[in-house]
Amino acid sequence: MKTLYFITGNKGKLLEAKKRFSKINFEIIQKDIGYPEIQADSLEEVALFGVNDIQKRFDKPFFLEDAGLFIDSLNGFPGVYSAYVFYKIGCSGILKLMEKYEGNKRKACFRSVIVYKGLNKDPEIFIGESYGLISKISIGDYGFGYDPIFIPENEKRTFAQMETDEKNRFSHRGKSLNKLINYIKN
Amino acid sequence: MKTLYFITGNKGKLLEAKKRFSKINFEIIQKDIGYPEIQADSLEEVALFGVNDIQKRFDKPFFLEDAGLFIDSLNGFPGVYSAYVFYKIGCSGILKLMEKYEGNKRKACFRSVIVYKGLNKDPEIFIGESYGLISKISIGDYGFGYDPIFIPENEKRTFAQMETDEKNRFSHRGKSLNKLINYIKN
Numbered sequence: 001m002k003t004l005y006f007i008t009g010n011k012g013k014l015l016e017a018k019k020r021f022s023k024i025n026f027e028i029i030q031k032d033i034g035y036p037e038i039q040a041d042s043l044e045e046v047a048l049f050g051v052n053d054i055q056k057r058f059d060k061p062f063f064l065e066d067a068g069l070f071i072d073s074l075n076g077f078p079g080v081y082s083a084y085v086f087y088k089i090g091c092s093g094i095l096k097l098m099e100k101y102e103g104n105k106r107k108a109c110f111r112s113v114i115v116y117k118g119l120n121k122d123p124e125i126f127i128g129e130s131y132g133l134i135s136k137i138s139i140g141d142y143g144f145g146y147d148p149i150f151i152p153e154n155e156k157r158t159f160a161q162m163e164t165d166e167k168n169r170f171s172h173r174g175k176s177l178n179k180l181i182n183y184i185k186n
Numbered sequence: 187m188k189t190l191y192f193i194t195g196n197k198g199k200l201l202e203a204k205k206r207f208s209k210i211n212f213e214i215i216q217k218d219i220g221y222p223e224i225q226a227d228s229l230e231e232v233a234l235f236g237v238n239d240i241q242k243r244f245d246k247p248f249f250l251e252d253a254g255l256f257i258d259s260l261n262g263f264p265g266v267y268s269a270y271v272f273y274k275i276g277c278s279g280i281l282k283l284m285e286k287y288e289g290n291k292r293k294a295c296f297r298s299v300i301v302y303k304g305l306n307k308d309p310e311i312f313i314g315e316s317y318g319l320i321s322k323i324s325i326g327d328y329g330f331g332y333d334p335i336f337i338p339e340n341e342k343r344t345f346a347q348m349e350t351d352e353k354n355r356f357s358h359r360g361k362s363l364n365k366l367i368n369y370i371k372n
Contacts, residue, residue, distance in 0.1 A: 039223035039232075039270065046225075077274035081267050084225065088263035093283055097275060 004184070005031045005062035007054055012144035013065060013173065019164050020177045024185060031062065043068055043080060043113040044125060051115045051123050063116040063180060067173060069094075069146045071108040071134060073101045082146065091138045091149045098134050106134045110150060112172040114180050124183060128175025143167060190370070191217045191248035193240055198330035199251060199359065205350050206363045210371060217248065229254055229266060229299040230311060237301045237309050249302040249366060253359060255280075255332045257294040257320060259287045268332065277324045277335045284320050292320045296336060298358040300366050310369060314361030329353060 002025070006017050009032045018028045035050040047066045054062065068082040074097060078085035085093070098106060112128040132152040140148045140160025147159035152170055159167050168174035188211070192203050195218045204214045221236040233252040240248065254268040260283060264271035271279070284292060298314040318338040326334045326346025333345035338356055345353050354360035 036235075037225035039225055039267070049222075074279070075274045077271070077279075079274070081225070081270055084267055085263070085271075088261045088265070089283060093260070093263075096283055096285070097279055099282070 001025050001027050003027045003029055005029050005058070005060055007031050007033060007035065007050070007058075007062050007064040009034070010144070013067075016164055016168055016171075016173055017065075017177060020168055020174065021181065024181055026181075026184070031058070033058065035064070037066075040080060043111055044115075044127075046080060047113050047115040047125070048123060051117050055117055059119075061116075061118045063114050065112060065114045065173065065176065067110065067112040069108055069110055069150065071098070071106075073098070073105050073107070086145050091146060094134065094146065094149060095136075095138065101134075108132060108134050108150065110146075110172040112176040114176040116180055116183065126176045126179035126183065128172040128177070128179065130170060130172040130175070187211050187213050189213045189215055191215050191244070191246055193217050193219060193221065193236070193244075193248050193250040195220070196330070199253075202350055202354055202357075202359055203251075203363060206354055206360065207367065210367055212367075212370070217244070219244065221250070223252075226266060229297055230301075230313075232266060233299050233301040233311070234309060237303050241303055245305075247302075247304045249300050251298060251300045251359065251362065253296065253298040255294055255296055255336065257284070257292075259284070259291050259293070272331055277332060280320065280332065280335060281322075281324065287320075294318060294320050294336065296332075296358040298362040300362045302366055302369065312362045312365035312369065314358040314363070314365065316356060316358040316361070 004026055006028050014030050021028050035053045037046050038049045040046050043066045050064055068079050070076045070079050110130045114126040116124045130152050132150055135149045135151050135158050138148040140158045143160045150159050190212055192214050200216050207214050221239045223232050224235045226232050229252045236250055254265050256262045256265050296316045300312040302310045316338050318336055321335045321337050321344050324334040326344045329346045336345050
């Protein structure tokens with residue numbers, strides 16, 4: 001079985017990647033070595049900055065991922081700082097900010113950016129997006145982060161009401177992981 | 187008249203520094219050259235990282251400042267990312283998140299961290315804090331950022347209801363600027 005390193009401290013992300021890669025007989029190994037995250041306008045900038053830092057001190061093929069929830073009516077908030085905002089005000093804070101919005105005004109997009117760094121290769125970027133709505137209440141026990149308040153398109157349930165395999169089928173991270181897998185297979 | 191460079195793109199901060207330094211016959215010159223801001227837990231880390239970046243490409247004495255509003259009931263939110271959060275959800279977003287809190291539950295602290303880099307010297311850090319309450323409504327025409335919703339201790343008016351000179355007397359940035367001035371004078 002081949003192995004690939006995932007630089008992350010997030011158990012939820014790790015589980016999603018493990019599940020997805022097991023289908024092509026790849027073992028994902030967590031490497032929680034941290035990296036500086038810059039305050040930037042895009043997830044891509046944050047992830048690339050991280051890869052440049054890590055490649056100086058880690059010499060095996062690896063990838064990292066940065067994700068964010070971008071809510072239309074909040075000008076893309078919490079966006080690039082989704083993790084920080086979640087830690088501070090949680091799903092309840094977001095629901096509070098969204099109280100006055102109805103229907104299409106609750107549109108949001110989950111974005112996932114994976115940067116893969118193979119040996120002696122330039123970094124490769126894989127992007128996955130999932131469009132949907134912010135729910136009216138927080139619901140569901142699976143997943144992590146904003147999963148309990150995000151209902152993907154053509155669904156009535158939040159991400160947190162889906163088990164990992166099902167969420168992976170159409171989640172932002174499922175899509176970016178698929179792109180990475182296709183790249184690695186070829 | 188002596189001169190000192192202030193690395194900032196913020197006109198409001200520039201005005202406060204100019205006013206304060208004019209009293210000791212120093213001219214503050216704005217230098218809007220930007221620097222990478224890391225996602226960190228403290229303003230000090232962000233500011234020091236910036237100074238280390240700038241000193242590689244700017245060889246005159248300079249200072250920069252990073253500030254944030256830390257609200258007790260929101261676990262210190264918006265904190266280190268105050269500028270980003272302001273840009274996305276503004277004072278109205280903060281007031282929304284604070285709706286259910288009364289009295290002492292509206293406590294907040296404005297922090298200002300200045301890092302000064304003299305020629306051939308290690309960076310020096312100066313911290314200023316101003317404690318107060320988040321107001322119930324946004325009010326006042328002066329200042330910038332969260333000034334219209336912050337009422338400092340022993341006051342009934344927000345920072346945005348005070349002209350620059352008055353705000354400087356007891357604002358977080360007034361205090362950190364005072365410390366920098368005392369350091370430079372001696």
